[in-house]
Amino acid sequence: MPESPTPSLLPRRSRYFIDSVGRGFEILRIIAESPEPLTITEVAAKTGMVASTVLRFVETLRDLDFLAEGLVSGTYQPGPAAIRTGYLALQTSPLLALAQPVLEALYRNLGETVNMAVLDSRHIVYLARFKQQDMRSISVHAGSRIPAHCTALGKVMLAQHDPEEVAALYEGYDFPAFTEATTASLDRLLASLEQVRAQGFALQEQELVTGHQAQAVPVFDAGGGVAAAIGTVSARSRDQASLAAERSALTEAAAAIGASLPAGFEA
Amino acid sequence: MAPPRSKESKAAGKAATGEEREGLSRYHVEALARALKTLAVFDEAQPEMTLGQVSERTGSNPATALRVISTLRDLGLLSARADSGRYFLSARSARLGFSSFVNQDLVTVAYPILRALFRRLGDSVYFGMLAGAEAVDILTFRRNEVVGAFGQRFPLYCTPGGKVALAYCDRNLRRSILRSLSFEAFTPNTPDRARLEAELEQVAEQGYAVSIEELSVGIAGAAAPILGRNGELLAYVVSSGPTMRMTENHIHEVVVPMLLETAGRISQLVRYATRDSAGE
Numbered sequence A: 001m002p003e004s005p006t007p008s009l010l011p012r013r014s015r016y017f018i019d020s021v022g023r024g025f026e027i028l029r030i031i032a033e034s035p036e037p038l039t040i041t042e043v044a045a046k047t048g049m050v051a052s053t054v055l056r057f058v059e060t061l062r063d064l065d066f067l068a069e070g071l072v073s074g075t076y077q078p079g080p081a082a083i084r085t086g087y088l089a090l091q092t093s094p095l096l097a098l099a100q101p102v103l104e105a106l107y108r109n110l111g112e113t114v115n116m117a118v119l120d121s122r123h124i125v126y127l128a129r130f131k132q133q134d135m136r137s138i139s140v141h142a143g144s145r146i147p148a149h150c151t152a153l154g155k156v157m158l159a160q161h162d163p164e165e166v167a168a169l170y171e172g173y174d175f176p177a178f179t180e181a182t183t184a185s186l187d188r189l190l191a192s193l194e195q196v197r198a199q200g201f202a203l204q205e206q207e208l209v210t211g212h213q214a215q216a217v218p219v220f221d222a223g224g225g226v227a228a229a230i231g232t233v234s235a236r237s238r239d240q241a242s243l244a245a246e247r248s249a250l251t252e253a254a255a256a257i258g259a260s261l262p263a264g265f266e267a
Numbered sequence B: 001m002a003p004p005r006s007k008e009s010k011a012a013g014k015a016a017t018g019e020e021r022e023g024l025s026r027y028h029v030e031a032l033a034r035a036l037k038t039l040a041v042f043d044e045a046q047p048e049m050t051l052g053q054v055s056e057r058t059g060s061n062p063a064t065a066l067r068v069i070s071t072l073r074d075l076g077l078l079s080a081r082a083d084s085g086r087y088f089l090s091a092r093s094a095r096l097g098f099s100s101f102v103n104q105d106l107v108t109v110a111y112p113i114l115r116a117l118f119r120r121l122g123d124s125v126y127f128g129m130l131a132g133a134e135a136v137d138i139l140t141f142r143r144n145e146v147v148g149a150f151g152q153r154f155p156l157y158c159t160p161g162g163k164v165a166l167a168y169c170d171r172n173l174r175r176s177i178l179r180s181l182s183f184e185a186f187t188p189n190t191p192d193r194a195r196l197e198a199e200l201e202q203v204a205e206q207g208y209a210v211s212i213e214e215l216s217v218g219i220a221g222a223a224a225p226i227l228g229r230n231g232e233l234l235a236y237v238v239s240s241g242p243t244m245r246m247t248e249n250h251i252h253e254v255v256v257p258m259l260l261e262t263a264g265r266i267s268q269l270v271r272y273a274t275r276d277s278a279g280e
Helices: A019-033 A040-047 A051-063 A080-091 A094-110 A152-158 A163-169 A186-199 A240-258 B007-017 B030-040 B051-058 B062-074 B091-097 B104-121 B160-168 B171-180 B193-206 B248-273
Strands: A067-069 A075-078 A113-120 A123-130 A145-147 A202-205 A213-220 A226-234 B078-080 B087-089 B124-131 B134-141 B153-155 B209-212 B219-227 B233-242
Touching: A019 A040, A019 A051, A019 A075, A019 B030, A019 B062, A019 B091, A040 A051, A051 A067, A051 A075, A051 B030, A080 B030, A080 B087, A080 B091, A080 B104, A080 B124, A080 B134, A094 A113, A094 A123, A094 A226, A094 A240, A113 A152, A113 B091, A123 A152, A123 B091, A152 A186, A152 A202, A152 A213, A152 A226, A163 A186, A213 A240, A226 A240, B030 B051, B030 B062, B051 B062, B062 B078, B104 B124, B104 B134, B104 B233, B104 B248, B124 B160, B134 B160, B153 B160, B160 B171, B160 B193, B160 B209, B160 B219, B160 B233, B171 B193, B209 B248, B219 B248, B233 B248
Parallel strands: none
Antiparallel strands: A067 A075, A113 A123, A113 A226, A123 A145, A202 A213, A213 A226, B078 B087, B124 B134, B124 B233, B134 B153, B209 B219, B219 B233
Protein backbone atom coordinates (compact mmCIF):
# COMPACT_ATOMS: atom_id res chain seq x y z
CA MET A 1 0.00 0.00 0.00
CA PRO A 2 1.43 3.45 -0.86
CA GLU A 3 1.97 6.12 1.82
CA SER A 4 -0.91 5.30 4.14
CA PRO A 5 -2.69 8.27 5.78
CA THR A 6 -2.99 6.10 8.89
CA PRO A 7 0.14 5.72 11.02
CA SER A 8 1.68 2.27 11.21
CA LEU A 9 0.26 -0.35 13.53
CA LEU A 10 3.65 -1.68 14.43
CA PRO A 11 5.46 -0.45 17.53
CA ARG A 12 7.26 2.76 16.72
CA ARG A 13 10.77 3.28 18.05
CA SER A 14 12.27 6.65 17.28
CA ARG A 15 16.01 6.99 17.56
CA TYR A 16 15.42 8.81 20.83
CA PHE A 17 13.54 5.91 22.39
CA ILE A 18 14.51 5.37 26.01
CA ASP A 19 14.38 1.69 26.80
CA SER A 20 13.92 1.98 30.54
CA VAL A 21 10.86 4.19 30.04
CA GLY A 22 9.34 1.55 27.79
CA ARG A 23 9.97 -1.12 30.40
CA GLY A 24 8.50 0.99 33.18
CA PHE A 25 5.24 1.47 31.31
CA GLU A 26 5.16 -2.21 30.40
CA ILE A 27 5.26 -3.02 34.12
CA LEU A 28 2.56 -0.46 34.83
CA ARG A 29 0.35 -1.95 32.10
CA ILE A 30 0.78 -5.50 33.41
CA ILE A 31 -0.14 -4.43 36.93
CA ALA A 32 -3.11 -2.35 35.75
CA GLU A 33 -4.51 -5.19 33.69
CA SER A 34 -4.19 -7.82 36.36
CA PRO A 35 -7.47 -8.59 38.13
CA GLU A 36 -5.65 -8.34 41.45
CA PRO A 37 -2.59 -6.59 42.86
CA LEU A 38 0.68 -8.29 41.88
CA THR A 39 3.91 -8.99 43.75
CA ILE A 40 7.38 -8.22 42.37
CA THR A 41 7.90 -11.93 41.69
CA GLU A 42 4.65 -12.15 39.74
CA VAL A 43 5.54 -9.09 37.65
CA ALA A 44 8.99 -10.56 37.00
CA ALA A 45 7.41 -13.82 35.80
CA LYS A 46 5.02 -11.96 33.48
CA THR A 47 7.67 -9.69 31.94
CA GLY A 48 10.63 -12.03 31.89
CA MET A 49 12.65 -9.38 33.74
CA VAL A 50 14.81 -10.14 36.75
CA ALA A 51 13.09 -9.46 40.10
CA SER A 52 15.71 -6.93 41.20
CA THR A 53 15.18 -4.97 37.98
CA VAL A 54 11.40 -5.06 38.42
CA LEU A 55 11.87 -3.80 41.97
CA ARG A 56 13.78 -0.72 40.79
CA PHE A 57 11.08 0.12 38.27
CA VAL A 58 8.27 -0.51 40.72
CA GLU A 59 9.92 1.70 43.33
CA THR A 60 10.23 4.50 40.79
CA LEU A 61 6.60 4.15 39.75
CA ARG A 62 5.66 4.21 43.41
CA ASP A 63 7.74 7.26 44.22
CA LEU A 64 5.69 9.18 41.69
CA ASP A 65 2.36 7.64 42.75
CA PHE A 66 1.79 5.73 39.51
CA LEU A 67 1.73 2.59 41.64
CA ALA A 68 0.52 2.15 45.19
CA GLU A 69 0.94 -0.73 47.56
CA GLY A 70 -2.03 -3.09 47.60
CA LEU A 71 -3.90 -4.16 50.71
CA VAL A 72 -1.59 -7.12 51.08
CA SER A 73 1.83 -5.73 51.77
CA GLY A 74 4.30 -6.42 48.97
CA THR A 75 1.63 -6.24 46.26
CA TYR A 76 1.13 -3.35 43.87
CA GLN A 77 -1.78 -1.73 42.10
CA PRO A 78 -2.20 1.43 39.99
CA GLY A 79 -1.72 4.53 42.09
CA PRO A 80 -3.51 7.88 42.14
CA ALA A 81 -1.23 9.49 39.53
CA ALA A 82 -2.08 6.77 37.01
CA ILE A 83 -5.77 7.18 37.71
CA ARG A 84 -5.52 10.91 37.41
CA THR A 85 -3.58 10.73 34.12
CA GLY A 86 -6.16 8.39 32.63
CA TYR A 87 -8.95 10.60 33.81
CA LEU A 88 -7.32 13.75 32.41
CA ALA A 89 -6.67 12.02 29.08
CA LEU A 90 -10.42 11.53 28.71
CA GLN A 91 -11.32 14.88 30.19
CA THR A 92 -9.01 16.85 27.89
CA SER A 93 -9.25 14.71 24.75
CA PRO A 94 -9.95 16.95 21.72
CA LEU A 95 -11.51 13.97 19.93
CA LEU A 96 -13.83 13.15 22.79
CA ALA A 97 -14.91 16.78 23.17
CA LEU A 98 -15.93 16.82 19.51
CA ALA A 99 -17.54 13.41 19.53
CA GLN A 100 -19.46 13.51 22.80
CA PRO A 101 -22.52 15.51 21.61
CA VAL A 102 -22.68 13.53 18.36
CA LEU A 103 -22.57 10.21 20.21
CA GLU A 104 -25.13 11.34 22.72
CA ALA A 105 -27.56 12.32 19.94
CA LEU A 106 -26.89 9.00 18.21
CA TYR A 107 -27.63 7.13 21.42
CA ARG A 108 -30.89 9.00 21.89
CA ASN A 109 -31.98 8.34 18.29
CA LEU A 110 -31.07 4.68 18.19
CA GLY A 111 -31.86 3.59 21.72
CA GLU A 112 -28.89 1.19 21.60
CA THR A 113 -25.57 1.25 23.44
CA VAL A 114 -23.13 3.51 21.57
CA ASN A 115 -19.34 3.27 21.94
CA MET A 116 -16.25 5.01 20.68
CA ALA A 117 -12.75 3.54 20.79
CA VAL A 118 -9.23 4.06 19.48
CA LEU A 119 -6.74 1.41 18.44
CA ASP A 120 -3.82 0.63 20.75
CA SER A 121 -1.68 -2.00 19.06
CA ARG A 122 -3.68 -5.27 19.26
CA HIS A 123 -6.22 -3.73 21.60
CA ILE A 124 -8.86 -1.08 21.55
CA VAL A 125 -9.28 1.50 24.28
CA TYR A 126 -12.82 2.66 24.96
CA LEU A 127 -13.21 6.42 25.17
CA ALA A 128 -16.93 6.77 25.53
CA ARG A 129 -19.94 4.65 26.00
CA PHE A 130 -23.60 5.52 26.17
CA LYS A 131 -25.20 2.51 27.65
CA GLN A 132 -28.52 0.79 27.41
CA GLN A 133 -29.30 -0.28 30.94
CA ASP A 134 -30.72 -3.69 30.17
CA MET A 135 -27.45 -5.26 29.08
CA ARG A 136 -25.64 -7.64 31.33
CA SER A 137 -22.33 -9.49 31.14
CA ILE A 138 -18.79 -8.20 30.85
CA SER A 139 -17.80 -4.88 32.20
CA VAL A 140 -16.59 -2.13 29.89
CA HIS A 141 -15.61 1.30 31.14
CA ALA A 142 -13.99 4.26 29.49
CA GLY A 143 -10.26 3.57 29.50
CA SER A 144 -10.66 -0.18 29.44
CA ARG A 145 -8.61 -2.06 26.92
CA ILE A 146 -9.84 -5.18 25.19
CA PRO A 147 -8.53 -7.29 22.28
CA ALA A 148 -9.25 -5.66 18.93
CA HIS A 149 -9.66 -8.83 16.91
CA CYS A 150 -12.97 -9.85 18.43
CA THR A 151 -14.72 -6.48 18.40
CA ALA A 152 -16.47 -4.67 15.55
CA LEU A 153 -14.77 -1.44 16.67
CA GLY A 154 -11.33 -3.06 16.51
CA LYS A 155 -11.97 -4.67 13.14
CA VAL A 156 -13.00 -1.49 11.35
CA MET A 157 -9.79 0.15 12.51
CA LEU A 158 -7.53 -2.84 11.75
CA ALA A 159 -9.16 -3.11 8.30
CA GLN A 160 -7.70 0.30 7.37
CA HIS A 161 -4.19 -1.10 7.62
CA ASP A 162 -2.18 -3.07 5.14
CA PRO A 163 -2.89 -6.84 5.61
CA GLU A 164 0.85 -7.50 5.79
CA GLU A 165 1.16 -5.05 8.64
CA VAL A 166 -1.74 -6.73 10.44
CA ALA A 167 -0.09 -10.10 9.87
CA ALA A 168 3.19 -8.76 11.33
CA LEU A 169 1.38 -7.30 14.33
CA TYR A 170 -0.34 -10.60 15.08
CA GLU A 171 2.64 -12.85 14.37
CA GLY A 172 2.87 -15.44 17.11
CA TYR A 173 -0.18 -14.02 18.88
CA ASP A 174 -2.18 -16.45 20.94
CA PHE A 175 -5.73 -15.49 19.97
CA PRO A 176 -7.98 -15.59 23.00
CA ALA A 177 -11.39 -17.01 22.14
CA PHE A 178 -14.24 -15.51 24.16
CA THR A 179 -17.13 -17.36 22.52
CA GLU A 180 -17.53 -20.05 19.88
CA ALA A 181 -17.82 -17.31 17.27
CA THR A 182 -14.62 -15.39 18.13
CA THR A 183 -12.24 -14.81 15.22
CA ALA A 184 -9.46 -16.89 16.73
CA SER A 185 -6.78 -17.24 14.08
CA LEU A 186 -4.77 -14.92 11.87
CA ASP A 187 -6.25 -16.38 8.69
CA ARG A 188 -9.78 -15.86 9.91
CA LEU A 189 -8.94 -12.36 11.06
CA LEU A 190 -7.41 -11.37 7.71
CA ALA A 191 -10.40 -12.80 5.83
CA SER A 192 -12.77 -10.96 8.13
CA LEU A 193 -10.83 -7.69 7.72
CA GLU A 194 -10.95 -8.01 3.95
CA GLN A 195 -14.72 -8.26 4.10
CA VAL A 196 -14.91 -5.30 6.49
CA ARG A 197 -12.72 -3.24 4.19
CA ALA A 198 -14.88 -4.07 1.17
CA GLN A 199 -18.18 -3.24 2.85
CA GLY A 200 -16.93 -0.24 4.87
CA PHE A 201 -18.26 -1.41 8.23
CA ALA A 202 -17.99 -4.32 10.66
CA LEU A 203 -20.99 -6.33 11.72
CA GLN A 204 -20.46 -9.14 14.08
CA GLU A 205 -22.45 -11.53 16.10
CA GLN A 206 -21.55 -12.70 19.56
CA GLU A 207 -17.78 -12.81 19.19
CA LEU A 208 -17.11 -11.30 22.58
CA VAL A 209 -20.37 -12.01 24.35
CA THR A 210 -22.88 -14.63 23.31
CA GLY A 211 -26.14 -13.05 22.20
CA HIS A 212 -24.65 -9.66 21.39
CA GLN A 213 -24.69 -8.07 17.99
CA ALA A 214 -22.30 -5.20 17.24
CA GLN A 215 -21.76 -2.85 14.31
CA ALA A 216 -19.01 -0.29 13.84
CA VAL A 217 -17.77 2.24 11.30
CA PRO A 218 -14.43 4.08 11.10
CA VAL A 219 -13.98 7.78 11.83
CA PHE A 220 -11.64 9.34 9.24
CA ASP A 221 -9.70 12.58 9.50
CA ALA A 222 -9.52 15.04 6.58
CA GLY A 223 -6.51 13.20 5.17
CA GLY A 224 -8.33 9.86 5.16
CA GLY A 225 -6.46 8.43 8.17
CA VAL A 226 -8.52 6.38 10.63
CA ALA A 227 -8.68 8.26 13.93
CA ALA A 228 -11.21 6.18 15.86
CA ALA A 229 -14.23 3.96 15.47
CA ILE A 230 -17.79 4.30 16.66
CA GLY A 231 -20.33 1.55 16.96
CA THR A 232 -23.41 0.11 18.55
CA VAL A 233 -24.00 -3.01 20.59
CA SER A 234 -27.33 -4.64 21.09
CA ALA A 235 -28.54 -7.59 23.04
CA ARG A 236 -31.47 -7.84 20.66
CA SER A 237 -31.34 -9.48 17.28
CA ARG A 238 -32.44 -7.04 14.56
CA ASP A 239 -33.51 -7.63 10.95
CA GLN A 240 -31.39 -6.52 7.99
CA ALA A 241 -33.42 -3.37 7.37
CA SER A 242 -33.02 -1.99 10.88
CA LEU A 243 -29.33 -2.90 10.90
CA ALA A 244 -28.88 -0.97 7.66
CA ALA A 245 -30.75 2.02 9.05
CA GLU A 246 -28.59 1.96 12.15
CA ARG A 247 -25.52 1.81 9.94
CA SER A 248 -26.43 4.89 8.01
CA ALA A 249 -26.95 6.75 11.28
CA LEU A 250 -23.49 5.57 12.41
CA THR A 251 -21.88 6.59 9.11
CA GLU A 252 -23.45 10.02 9.33
CA ALA A 253 -22.24 10.48 12.90
CA ALA A 254 -18.73 9.31 11.96
CA ALA A 255 -18.66 11.84 9.10
CA ALA A 256 -19.84 14.60 11.44
CA ILE A 257 -17.02 13.84 13.89
CA GLY A 258 -14.42 13.34 11.15
CA ALA A 259 -15.30 16.66 9.47
CA SER A 260 -13.57 18.51 12.32
CA LEU A 261 -10.41 16.39 12.33
CA PRO A 262 -7.46 17.79 10.33
CA ALA A 263 -5.27 15.50 8.22
CA GLY A 264 -2.72 13.66 10.36
CA PHE A 265 -4.95 13.92 13.42
CA GLU A 266 -3.66 12.10 16.49
CA ALA A 267 -6.28 10.98 18.99
CA MET B 1 -6.01 20.33 53.75
CA ALA B 2 -5.97 23.73 52.24
CA PRO B 3 -2.49 25.22 52.04
CA PRO B 4 -0.55 24.25 48.94
CA ARG B 5 2.30 22.06 50.03
CA SER B 6 5.75 23.20 49.14
CA LYS B 7 8.72 20.91 48.62
CA GLU B 8 9.70 21.48 52.24
CA SER B 9 6.38 20.34 53.59
CA LYS B 10 6.40 17.37 51.24
CA ALA B 11 9.79 16.46 52.65
CA ALA B 12 8.43 17.01 56.13
CA GLY B 13 5.57 14.67 55.35
CA LYS B 14 7.99 12.05 54.13
CA ALA B 15 10.28 12.44 57.10
CA ALA B 16 7.26 12.20 59.33
CA THR B 17 6.42 8.78 57.95
CA GLY B 18 9.78 7.55 59.14
CA GLU B 19 10.43 5.90 55.81
CA GLU B 20 13.75 5.81 54.05
CA ARG B 21 12.33 7.69 51.13
CA GLU B 22 14.09 11.03 51.41
CA GLY B 23 12.85 12.58 48.18
CA LEU B 24 13.58 9.70 45.88
CA SER B 25 14.07 6.05 46.62
CA ARG B 26 17.48 4.48 46.26
CA TYR B 27 16.05 2.26 43.53
CA HIS B 28 15.21 5.14 41.30
CA VAL B 29 15.25 4.73 37.53
CA GLU B 30 15.93 8.31 36.57
CA ALA B 31 14.68 8.23 32.95
CA LEU B 32 11.40 6.60 33.97
CA ALA B 33 10.92 9.16 36.73
CA ARG B 34 11.40 11.94 34.19
CA ALA B 35 8.81 10.39 31.88
CA LEU B 36 6.27 10.05 34.70
CA LYS B 37 6.85 13.66 35.74
CA THR B 38 6.32 14.70 32.13
CA LEU B 39 2.91 13.01 32.04
CA ALA B 40 2.04 14.64 35.35
CA VAL B 41 2.60 18.22 34.11
CA PHE B 42 -0.45 18.06 31.85
CA ASP B 43 -3.59 19.19 33.64
CA GLU B 44 -7.00 20.66 32.96
CA ALA B 45 -5.71 24.22 33.17
CA GLN B 46 -3.02 23.49 30.59
CA PRO B 47 -3.88 20.36 28.61
CA GLU B 48 -1.63 21.24 25.64
CA MET B 49 2.01 22.24 25.80
CA THR B 50 4.95 23.10 23.59
CA LEU B 51 8.34 21.46 24.06
CA GLY B 52 9.52 24.64 25.79
CA GLN B 53 6.65 24.53 28.28
CA VAL B 54 7.20 20.84 29.06
CA SER B 55 10.91 21.46 29.54
CA GLU B 56 10.21 24.41 31.82
CA ARG B 57 7.60 22.63 33.90
CA THR B 58 9.62 19.44 34.31
CA GLY B 59 12.85 21.32 34.95
CA SER B 60 14.77 19.32 32.32
CA ASN B 61 16.71 20.85 29.48
CA PRO B 62 14.97 20.89 26.06
CA ALA B 63 17.11 18.08 24.63
CA THR B 64 16.21 15.77 27.51
CA ALA B 65 12.57 16.82 27.41
CA LEU B 66 12.48 16.03 23.69
CA ARG B 67 13.90 12.54 24.21
CA VAL B 68 11.30 11.84 26.88
CA ILE B 69 8.47 13.24 24.75
CA SER B 70 9.58 11.18 21.73
CA THR B 71 9.57 8.06 23.85
CA LEU B 72 6.13 8.83 25.27
CA ARG B 73 4.89 9.43 21.72
CA ASP B 74 6.35 6.10 20.60
CA LEU B 75 4.50 4.47 23.48
CA GLY B 76 1.27 6.13 22.38
CA LEU B 77 0.90 8.11 25.60
CA LEU B 78 1.39 11.61 24.17
CA SER B 79 -0.05 12.97 20.94
CA ALA B 80 0.70 16.14 19.01
CA ARG B 81 -1.77 18.57 17.44
CA ALA B 82 -1.59 18.51 13.64
CA ASP B 83 -1.86 22.32 13.50
CA SER B 84 0.23 23.68 16.37
CA GLY B 85 2.50 20.75 17.16
CA ARG B 86 1.60 21.10 20.83
CA TYR B 87 1.60 17.94 22.89
CA PHE B 88 -1.30 16.52 24.87
CA LEU B 89 -2.21 13.29 26.69
CA SER B 90 -3.30 10.83 24.01
CA ALA B 91 -6.73 9.27 24.12
CA ARG B 92 -4.99 5.91 24.45
CA SER B 93 -3.40 6.97 27.71
CA ALA B 94 -6.91 6.76 29.19
CA ARG B 95 -5.98 3.15 29.81
CA LEU B 96 -3.42 4.19 32.41
CA GLY B 97 -6.25 4.99 34.75
CA PHE B 98 -8.11 1.84 34.18
CA SER B 99 -7.78 -1.20 36.32
CA SER B 100 -10.12 -3.75 37.69
CA PHE B 101 -9.93 -2.55 41.28
CA VAL B 102 -9.20 1.16 41.31
CA ASN B 103 -11.17 2.43 38.46
CA GLN B 104 -11.16 5.88 37.03
CA ASP B 105 -14.91 5.50 36.87
CA LEU B 106 -14.64 6.46 40.49
CA VAL B 107 -13.19 9.83 39.53
CA THR B 108 -15.60 10.24 36.63
CA VAL B 109 -18.57 9.47 38.85
CA ALA B 110 -17.27 11.61 41.69
CA TYR B 111 -16.35 14.72 39.71
CA PRO B 112 -19.79 16.34 39.18
CA ILE B 113 -20.88 15.46 42.70
CA LEU B 114 -17.76 17.00 44.21
CA ARG B 115 -18.15 20.11 42.09
CA ALA B 116 -21.71 20.48 43.34
CA LEU B 117 -20.50 20.09 46.91
CA PHE B 118 -17.83 22.73 46.33
CA ARG B 119 -20.45 25.15 45.02
CA ARG B 120 -22.71 24.55 47.97
CA LEU B 121 -19.99 24.79 50.59
CA GLY B 122 -17.88 27.55 49.10
CA ASP B 123 -14.84 26.13 50.86
CA SER B 124 -12.17 23.98 49.27
CA VAL B 125 -13.04 20.37 48.50
CA TYR B 126 -10.45 17.62 48.06
CA PHE B 127 -10.84 14.10 46.78
CA GLY B 128 -7.97 11.79 47.54
CA MET B 129 -6.67 8.31 48.13
CA LEU B 130 -4.26 6.51 50.34
CA ALA B 131 -0.85 5.99 48.71
CA GLY B 132 1.64 4.22 50.86
CA ALA B 133 1.81 5.97 54.21
CA GLU B 134 0.41 9.26 52.93
CA ALA B 135 -2.82 10.73 51.68
CA VAL B 136 -2.67 12.05 48.11
CA ASP B 137 -5.24 14.40 46.61
CA ILE B 138 -6.46 13.50 43.14
CA LEU B 139 -9.02 16.24 42.57
CA THR B 140 -8.92 19.64 44.17
CA PHE B 141 -11.63 22.25 44.04
CA ARG B 142 -10.43 25.56 45.35
CA ARG B 143 -11.86 29.00 45.20
CA ASN B 144 -11.34 30.47 41.70
CA GLU B 145 -9.86 27.27 40.47
CA VAL B 146 -11.58 24.15 39.24
CA VAL B 147 -8.98 21.44 39.47
CA GLY B 148 -5.76 22.26 41.20
CA ALA B 149 -2.35 20.74 41.25
CA PHE B 150 -2.22 17.04 41.69
CA GLY B 151 -0.19 15.07 44.08
CA GLN B 152 -0.32 17.11 47.23
CA ARG B 153 0.65 14.74 49.96
CA PHE B 154 -0.35 15.08 53.54
CA PRO B 155 0.69 13.35 56.68
CA LEU B 156 -2.04 10.96 57.72
CA TYR B 157 -2.18 11.64 61.43
CA CYS B 158 -3.09 15.32 61.40
CA THR B 159 -5.42 15.79 58.43
CA PRO B 160 -9.09 14.83 58.19
CA GLY B 161 -8.59 12.86 54.95
CA GLY B 162 -5.62 11.06 56.43
CA LYS B 163 -7.50 10.12 59.57
CA VAL B 164 -10.46 8.79 57.58
CA ALA B 165 -8.08 6.82 55.35
CA LEU B 166 -6.37 5.33 58.39
CA ALA B 167 -9.61 4.52 60.15
CA TYR B 168 -11.10 2.72 57.15
CA CYS B 169 -8.14 1.04 55.49
CA ASP B 170 -7.31 -2.62 55.91
CA ARG B 171 -6.43 -3.50 59.50
CA ASN B 172 -2.99 -4.88 58.67
CA LEU B 173 -2.13 -1.89 56.55
CA ARG B 174 -3.22 0.41 59.39
CA ARG B 175 -1.06 -1.46 61.86
CA SER B 176 2.01 -1.20 59.64
CA ILE B 177 1.41 2.47 58.86
CA LEU B 178 0.91 3.30 62.51
CA ARG B 179 4.14 1.52 63.35
CA SER B 180 6.03 3.56 60.76
CA LEU B 181 4.68 6.96 61.78
CA SER B 182 6.78 9.40 63.71
CA PHE B 183 4.67 12.16 65.11
CA GLU B 184 5.85 15.66 64.40
CA ALA B 185 3.99 18.40 66.24
CA PHE B 186 3.16 20.91 63.48
CA THR B 187 0.90 22.88 65.84
CA PRO B 188 0.04 22.62 69.52
CA ASN B 189 -3.00 20.69 68.34
CA THR B 190 -1.24 17.97 66.27
CA PRO B 191 -2.27 14.56 67.67
CA ASP B 192 0.29 12.26 69.23
CA ARG B 193 0.13 8.49 68.90
CA ALA B 194 -2.18 7.88 71.86
CA ARG B 195 -4.64 10.55 70.84
CA LEU B 196 -4.60 9.42 67.20
CA GLU B 197 -5.34 5.80 68.10
CA ALA B 198 -8.25 6.78 70.29
CA GLU B 199 -9.51 9.13 67.64
CA LEU B 200 -9.38 6.53 64.87
CA GLU B 201 -11.80 4.35 66.80
CA GLN B 202 -14.12 7.28 67.14
CA VAL B 203 -13.82 8.09 63.42
CA ALA B 204 -14.77 4.54 62.46
CA GLU B 205 -17.73 4.72 64.81
CA GLN B 206 -19.10 8.09 63.71
CA GLY B 207 -18.19 7.77 60.01
CA TYR B 208 -16.22 10.99 59.60
CA ALA B 209 -13.13 12.80 60.86
CA VAL B 210 -12.56 16.37 61.96
CA SER B 211 -9.21 18.20 62.26
CA ILE B 212 -8.91 21.62 63.81
CA GLU B 213 -5.55 23.35 63.43
CA GLU B 214 -3.72 20.03 63.50
CA LEU B 215 -1.42 20.68 60.52
CA SER B 216 -1.60 24.46 60.16
CA VAL B 217 -2.77 27.09 62.56
CA GLY B 218 -5.92 28.76 61.25
CA ILE B 219 -7.07 25.84 59.09
CA ALA B 220 -9.76 23.30 59.96
CA GLY B 221 -11.72 20.69 58.04
CA ALA B 222 -13.59 17.41 57.97
CA ALA B 223 -13.59 14.26 55.83
CA ALA B 224 -15.77 11.26 55.02
CA PRO B 225 -14.82 7.93 53.41
CA ILE B 226 -15.99 6.61 50.04
CA LEU B 227 -16.45 2.88 50.38
CA GLY B 228 -16.69 0.08 47.82
CA ARG B 229 -19.08 -2.81 47.61
CA ASN B 230 -17.36 -4.77 50.35
CA GLY B 231 -16.90 -1.82 52.63
CA GLU B 232 -13.32 -1.32 51.45
CA LEU B 233 -11.87 2.18 51.37
CA LEU B 234 -11.78 3.62 47.83
CA ALA B 235 -11.16 7.29 48.51
CA TYR B 236 -12.05 10.13 50.82
CA VAL B 237 -13.61 13.54 50.43
CA VAL B 238 -12.42 16.53 52.47
CA SER B 239 -13.56 20.08 52.91
CA SER B 240 -11.34 22.55 54.67
CA GLY B 241 -10.91 26.27 55.12
CA PRO B 242 -9.90 29.04 57.48
CA THR B 243 -11.09 28.62 61.06
CA MET B 244 -12.83 31.98 60.72
CA ARG B 245 -15.46 30.21 58.62
CA MET B 246 -14.71 26.61 59.65
CA THR B 247 -15.79 26.96 63.23
CA GLU B 248 -16.47 23.79 65.18
CA ASN B 249 -20.12 24.55 65.01
CA HIS B 250 -20.12 25.11 61.25
CA ILE B 251 -18.17 21.89 60.73
CA HIS B 252 -20.65 19.79 62.69
CA GLU B 253 -23.84 21.51 61.60
CA VAL B 254 -23.11 22.13 57.91
CA VAL B 255 -19.93 20.55 56.58
CA VAL B 256 -20.16 17.05 58.03
CA PRO B 257 -23.76 16.37 56.93
CA MET B 258 -22.94 17.51 53.38
CA LEU B 259 -19.74 15.45 53.28
CA LEU B 260 -21.59 12.36 54.46
CA GLU B 261 -24.31 12.87 51.88
CA THR B 262 -21.73 13.41 49.11
CA ALA B 263 -19.59 10.42 50.10
CA GLY B 264 -22.70 8.25 50.37
CA ARG B 265 -23.88 9.21 46.89
CA ILE B 266 -20.50 8.60 45.32
CA SER B 267 -20.17 5.22 47.08
CA GLN B 268 -23.61 4.22 45.89
CA LEU B 269 -23.00 5.25 42.28
CA VAL B 270 -19.62 3.57 42.17
CA ARG B 271 -21.10 0.36 43.48
CA TYR B 272 -23.77 0.60 40.84
CA ALA B 273 -21.30 1.41 38.06
CA THR B 274 -19.09 -1.52 38.93
CA ARG B 275 -21.94 -3.96 39.36
CA ASP B 276 -22.85 -4.65 35.78
CA SER B 277 -22.35 -3.03 32.48
CA ALA B 278 -22.17 -4.42 29.03
CA GLY B 279 -19.33 -5.18 26.71
CA GLU B 280 -19.34 -5.26 23.00
